[in-house]
Amino acid sequence: MTMTAKPTSHVTHSDKKRRNARNAAISGFAGSALEYYDFFIFATAAALYLQDLYFPGAGASGQLFSLATIGVAYITRPLGALLWGHLGDVIGRKKVLIAVLVLMGASTFVIGLIPTYAQIGIWAPIIIVVLRLAQGLSAGGESPGSASLSMEHAPDNRRGFFSSWTMAGITFGIVISSAVFIPIQMLPEEAVMSWGWRVPFLLSAVVTVVALILRRTLDEPEVFVETKAKALVVKVPVFELVKSHPKKLLLVTGMSLFTMVNTMINVFTLTYGTEVSGIPKGEMLAFISVANLIAVFTLPMWAHLSDKFGRKPLFITGTVLQIVLIFAFLWALANGEPSNTVIVWILGILLVAGAYSMTNSIYPAYFPEQFPANVRYSGMAICLMIGLLLAGFTPAIAQSISGSDHNWIGVALFASVCVGISGVCALLCPETYRTPTEKLGLSAKKEV
Template sequence: MANPTPSRRSLLLASCVGTSIEWYDYYIFGTASALVFGALFFPSFSPLAGTLAAFGTFAVGFIARPLGGAVIGHFGDRIGRKAMLVLTLMMTGLSTFLIGVLPTYAAIGVAAPLLLILLRLVQGFGVGGEWGGAVLVATEHASPRQRALFGSFAQFGVPIGLLTSNLAFLAIAGLPDEDFAAWGWRIPFLLSIALLIVGMVVRRKLSESPEFRNVQEKQQVTRLPVATLFRERPGTVLLASVAAIAPPAVGYTVMVYMLNYGTSVVGFDRTTLLTLILLSTVLWIAGIYVAALCADRWGAKRVYVIGAATAVAWAFPLFLLVNTGSAVAALLAFMVAGVVQAIMAGAQGGLFTELFDARVRYSGASIAYQLGGMVGGAVTPLAAVGLLAATGSWVPIALYLALLCAASLVAALVIRVPVQDAAGAEPAAGVVQD
């Protein structure tokens, strides 16, 4: 019996709800790293070393992401997208909940940071296979003219995850410092178990993508998708990985590093910064939708290039505005940064779907996205802390961010998008119609 064609609403829920939950899990770790993990899990270090250690633990999750993308992508290309999406959600949700009940260094000594790192690795491994599957299960149900729009369903999860994680921390930000450090920081992590249940219910109802079913029916499933990918399209993987650096580089500069820089250097209070970043996500979400529509009309690559160019241009104004100490100026800095990310995010799902053949698409999209995320997301906060400590100036940080985004711009310009189905071609069975 053929699988029923899912509605656009069900695809939106499956892609967006799941990624929102997973990115909520991921971002609360980043927020806690900036605000409290250094003191709780690395108390024997100096404040600077403790911050570096906390951000280093945050970075461990990014190191696990490409491995998760390769392993989960392998099985996603072998047995299907749906099963892997259920697995990634479970891995991320359970590891996040366990972080919420983890004893600190004061209770169990060195075992505390070791367990924190282990859970962060599991969390990162799960997230590594999440984005590719969530994007593909939507884009592979779409007609060629709507791939960017459907791919944006999963991209909504990034700002929504940030929004909900910030709301969770804002709810407890007013606690006295002693209570926040003792138990308050745990609440956002513990809430993830309820979100996990909601996500599992939604994703278990999802049907397999028609393009993957087509690969199965034609007996084109490859035994080693990653090996096939690197044998056939190594240049595409490399260029896509570099192109993927800019969005997390901008995002994690704002979402993670600015929480530390804004409070310790500029003098903002914690609640103000969280509120400003939260407000900027509204424009980010709206921008993704608009950018996706533009990508379907004028081409995903063209829109992505525009986004990467704006990322280069905004690196220095971002810091200049925050350095004023004005909440209005900082809000402007974060809102424009949100638009910059939205332009790239709206086009990225459609672009990465077009770059890889369906036989190896889960592996290719996941590995490229996660390698870019590791460089842009894991290294950037660490590099920013180190550059500020070494020079005492924000200028090298802004220059570093601009250079990363410039590399992505060049890669996006150079990358070749294979010719897709003609616009007038009949869509495959199972594709959602307008």
């Protein structure tokens, strides 16, 4: 009887592990999609509407102020990384991932209710900024926690694939955050500016409920449970990171700088394409939606290849291709005709769904793989959010560099330097795709 019981137990445990890996990937996709739908509808609204509603009379600076509200959320993202990373490493991943969803959903819903500058004066932009800061605090814990949890649940040889669904979810969130404004653009201008732009924010109430239902089904990863059982949980993970993993903190932070390409394409070029190139807002929104929708499918493909051939070669190749395509895409956008945007679409899709997705798909596994389980959430969150701080202000920085003469070369050079730093840091990081999950980060416990 003993001999027959053991295989049954083994099969049951294997089935449970497969189910947990699948549920973590599905929850990572859905939760991240819904969380970043909330986060990015603000970016789209800031690029298209908030200048006139909340910064009237500011002249040429109005658009800069509006784009800067996107960036303020990235100020609190590192703070959110510290908070949620600490809680995630101490009390568990699942509870933290539920908390960040509630905060994001509530903040986004209230943004849809804020009166305009014409109604309550200076309090309108102040409230906008405060709620945007709350969004940033929430976003500081979402992708690091979701990626860490998915990576820890995944089989050793498929960590890249399973964790990439977090990024696929974020990318799908960008798709729907842009697509939801396409029918809004079809309304009369007066309707758009009075109530139409608010609809996507108010829909976040439904978004939040769906995400919470999915996230409540998750289990804590075995590697985290074992860490707690062996009393390896540290009281203050950030202190342990600084003490034992300083080199990894610097390198992973440097690798995260490439994420500025995201906001450069999805926010800055949305404004640049409409105001400088004369491309209709609806077409630019459609381009962003289509490019990111294609990326939803290419992300798992690139991640699967990283499970076969390694994280470093694909990550570095992605950074090189991004530098080339950034110059080509911005040139096409600056010199193309509004009546013929085919080359803009082709180069933009190659950049977003090809080169950028190549690196974007890998980091949800590659970044947390650099750290041991007891500081993994904190390490991933802190490094990523510091890098994303640059991404948050990229639209405003790019707008300043572009200036009145629409200097696209300066913007391309700025982006290329950031992406190049990411590639160099990846070159200096160890390869991890063949390391067993329970041994990740342990070989470099004491760094100098």
